[in-house]
Amino acid sequence: MKTTTAQDETAAPPRRAAAPAHGLSTRERIVRSASLLMQRQGYDGTGIKQISREAEATLGSVYHFFPGGKQELAVAAVQHGDQEFADALREVLAGEDDPGVAIIACCRMLADGLRASDWIEGCPVTATALGTAGRAPDIQQAAAEAFARWQDLVFDKLRQPGTGIAEDDARDLACTVISTLEGAELAAQVSRDDQPLRAAGKHLSRLIGSYRA
């Protein structure tokens, strides 16, 4: 059988999530499966037994690592999605010098991910956060922290030397960039078409350009 010693997951390497994922600790497999399933089906649509089955772990293991039950697991899943997307965002943003061009590249990345999953894997935290809006404050807080982190990454890109964008403007712009990326990904997912993401990239780039000194 699969004997995995408890090896605390170190700094998360930028790796795309997959359903089976052998070679990982039991805890890590559980979190990844939970993150992926809740991304697709939301909080209420995903059962603990489905997660344990998908992670090739048993119910006992799930409750061993997450005594707080489904809520605690959901928080870990959201935080996992947070880090995963932050890593991808950081990489894409670093790949282009001009902030506007970099945002367009982000839109392309989102569109590629959506299309590759047949339009079922949207934002890794939205579906989980939306279904637990008023009833699970810790899940919502984890989602809010994710949004804030992504916003900071965009802010840093907008404030890199040479852009000439004022700090206050950059702060607001970063907020709108994340909002628009989220909304465009949602619209693309619902309409099964990447047009909203292409339009969002074009317009965000133009908007950013209008703030440059």
Next chain:
Amino acid sequence: MKTTTAQDETAAPPRRAAAPAHGLSTRERIVRSASLLMQRQGYDGTGIKQISREAEATLGSVYHFFPGGKQELAVAAVQHGDQEFADALREVLAGEDDPGVAIIACCRMLADGLRASDWIEGCPVTATALGTAGRAPDIQQAAAEAFARWQDLVFDKLRQPGTGIAEDDARDLACTVISTLEGAELAAQVSRDDQPLRAAGKHLSRLIGSYRA
């Protein structure tokens, strides 16, 4: 660890009753309750029995009017939310002459609605559509039609006489306006703060202005 179900993870705050006043047909009460509950809790988080209870109807009535079960009811709920939001959008857009100013007014309307519901009632179709992404094509199509209708309303506003915005530009702009409104509402809901909506209004107005002749 106490034995609770997903129904009450936190002490529920005093929420507006989903049960509409009398004077509406049974079918209408069912649709309205379904729309409101799914807006708050998503598709999987909302039970048919909960809907019938809130609507002050019985299970028999629900299945009498919706023989297709939960899915058929969800489609009707999404279409109801579609029309409801379209009416509000139409009214607000008509209240301002300048398209940019009108969009800012839309953001304010969304922020007011969110705050009034203690940040739990977001977009009336997003939560339902997101939880059924790959498994209920008819629900997804109803959501896509809603987005398209709203986009058309914005398009008409952008193309009203005197704006000087080209048709192709207006088409793309309308798409991004809806995406950004959706995303900003989502971000506002998650962070329990209307700042994303205020930033979105400011930036959308500026973006629209940049396309005027």
Next chain:
DNA sequence: GCATCTCTAGAACGAACGCTCTATCCGGTA
């Protein structure tokens, strides 16, 4: 050897799920 601890394994519980079913009420028609 024994003790101890972490982790795995899955049966079992009560509650809620979507849905089916039969029975009853009720206004309009014959």
Next chain:
DNA sequence: TACCGGATAGAGCGTTCGTTCTAGAGATGC
């Protein structure tokens, strides 16, 4: 009066839910 179809009413079906529980496997220390 009898009848009939639309609407209401809810008990009950089988399934799944989140969670709890006990038992055992495997490594480590004495």
